[in-house]
Amino acid sequence: MFRWGILSTAKIGREFVVPQIQDSENGIVAAVASRDISRADAFAKRFQIERAYGSYEELLGDPEIDGVYIPLPTSQHIEWSIKAAEAGKHVLCEKPIALRAEEIEPVIAARDKAGVVVSEAFMVTYHPQWLKVRELIENGAIGRLVHVQGAFSYFNVDPDNMRNRPELGGGGLPDIGVYPTVSTRFATGKEPQKVRSIVHRDPNFGTDIFADVTADFGDFTMSFYVSTQLAARQLMVFHGDKGFIEVTAPFNAIEWGMPEVRLHSAGHDKEEIFRFAGVRQYRTEAENFVRHVQGEGNPIFTLEESVKNQKFIDAIYRASDKDSWEQV
Secondary structure: OEEEEEEOOOHHHHHHHHHHHHOOOOEEEEEEEOOOHHHHHHHHHHHOOOEEEOOHHHHHOOOOOOEEEEOOOHHHHHHHHHHHHHOOOEEEEEOOOOOOHHHHHHHHHHHHHHOOOEEEEOHHHHOHHHHHHHHHHHOOOOOOEEEEEEEEEEEOOOOOOHHHOHHHOOOHHHHHHHHHHHHHHHHHOOOOOEEEEEEEEOOOOOOEEEEEEEEEOOOOEEEEEEEOEEEEEEEEEEEEOOEEEEEOOOOOEOOOEOOEEEEEEOOOOOEEEEEOOOOOHHHHHHHHHHHHHOOOOOOOOOHHHHHHHHHHHHHHHHHHOOOOOEEO
């Protein structure tokens, strides 16, 4: 069994990732660390974790830990990914791993020097619904892909929430804008060439709260919006010249709704529905990561892919400052 350490008692780890790691077939959480030892102790007791540490350094020094999951605030992802790699630990770091593409290069260098696996935690790339979307597109189920449309939004105006604090790496594009971009790239195997965008910022928080994006992939176009101050919505549609694919719960599968991939014909005379009940995507992510570490060849989301996706986000920010296309 792969022995995981968790750096921080963050909500995403507490509510989603840790319970699903504990339920995985090839891993167990063996240690948790917090800067507040009482929080680490309470977390360890709740999830029956053997060891609790009052500092991240202590956990990284534990020789019985094989790898770490990092759900720290975004502004700390690069620092602790590098420190974990230098400590000889494999790393699964919550998204986004960085706020600019160039920040990822030192992590790649640390990964290569230490000979460990480091991956950004895009759980959607391990969910079978997205494997099905990719398969359908590759097999020509919708003919030639013409346009991709996406939306991801929620409403959060809490000034203390990290998503509304720029010093912690908050903002809509880092938090949820990465999902339409990564899922489109994953499903199509294509990279954007240029983008146009409109980005609005909250006058009090300073974070981006709305982005309207158009991207040119050469063979097809993409449009999507994300917002942290609109009613909750999630949708991805891949429209071809012979039909379209609709992903009903593309990002927070189960929590948002039943994950379904709906294949529609161009003539509106045929609909095929693929359902994925019971899939727990954080468990699937953790199990695939461990298999890759153990040499079983399972694909993971690489840091090189992280660089490409972050370049997409970086270009969206640049494009918002001018009324023209921006090269990715």
